[in-house]
Amino acid sequence: MSIADKKERFRYEDYLTWPDEERWELIDGRAYGMTPAPTFKHQRIVGNTYHLIRSGLHDRRCVVGIAPTDVILSPYDVVQPDVFVVCDGAKITDQNIQGAPDLVVEVLSPTTSRKDRWEKRALYERAGVLEYILIDPEGRYVERYLLENSGKFDRGEVFTSEHLLRLKSLESVELPVCEIFGGGESAPDRH
Numbered sequence: 001m002s003i004a005d006k007k008e009r010f011r012y013e014d015y016l017t018w019p020d021e022e023r024w025e026l027i028d029g030r031a032y033g034m035t036p037a038p039t040f041k042h043q044r045i046v047g048n049t050y051h052l053i054r055s056g057l058h059d060r061r062c063v064v065g066i067a068p069t070d071v072i073l074s075p076y077d078v079v080q081p082d083v084f085v086v087c088d089g090a091k092i093t094d095q096n097i098q099g100a101p102d103l104v105v106e107v108l109s110p111t112t113s114r115k116d117r118w119e120k121r122a123l124y125e126r127a128g129v130l131e132y133i134l135i136d137p138e139g140r141y142v143e144r145y146l147l148e149n150s151g152k153f154d155r156g157e158v159f160t161s162e163h164l165l166r167l168k169s170l171e172s173v174e175l176p177v178c179e180i181f182g183g184g185e186s187a188p189d190r191h
Helices: 040-056 113-127
Strands: 024-027 030-033 063-066 071-074 077-079 083-086 103-107 131-136 141-146 157-160 164-166 174-176
Touching: 024 113, 040 063, 040 083, 040 103, 040 174, 071 113, 077 113, 103 113, 113 131
Parallel strands: 103 131
Antiparallel strands: 024 030, 024 077, 063 083, 071 077, 083 103, 131 141, 141 157, 164 174
16 A cells, blocks of 8 residues: 555645655645656756756845755645745755745656646646746647736746747746757747
8 A cells, every 4th residue: 555545635744754765745635656767858858957047047045946855835735846946045944945936847757747737737826836837858848837916827838949938937047948958959039
């Protein structure tokens, strides 16, 4: 019997008792296992994205993080985004992040795509994440959702390798989409 089968709704306190060698996330108290390990392609995209954001980030208050780092959004919501940026130092502890990051990036995989597109997008919207980015390694495109004044994400935008993605939540950070995927394609349109 797996952890997820033992109880209907979990809290962060339950999560802390689980084996360290297993990676889990909680969304509305429901446990999601994070296995198998990400592919090398997935991790290369995570590394490229982290590097591009960190290189372009001039606001020294902001910190760029990567998985596996616990981001605690509520007692029932604990996630490990692939890449995230937090600009409020009060949210950063030695153990984890307490509250919504300004920016969250998730790299889609066949086993997480549905969760990232629906459950996590709804969770990040509720939590107040300003900008949510999904990267599709197979389709080689990026989707971006921005939190509107209504507290809801907009309809989203799609960017391909020809585009330059200017992050709205972070001043002066621009991501050439072709470099997210490792380059080798045409230069991005800077207009």
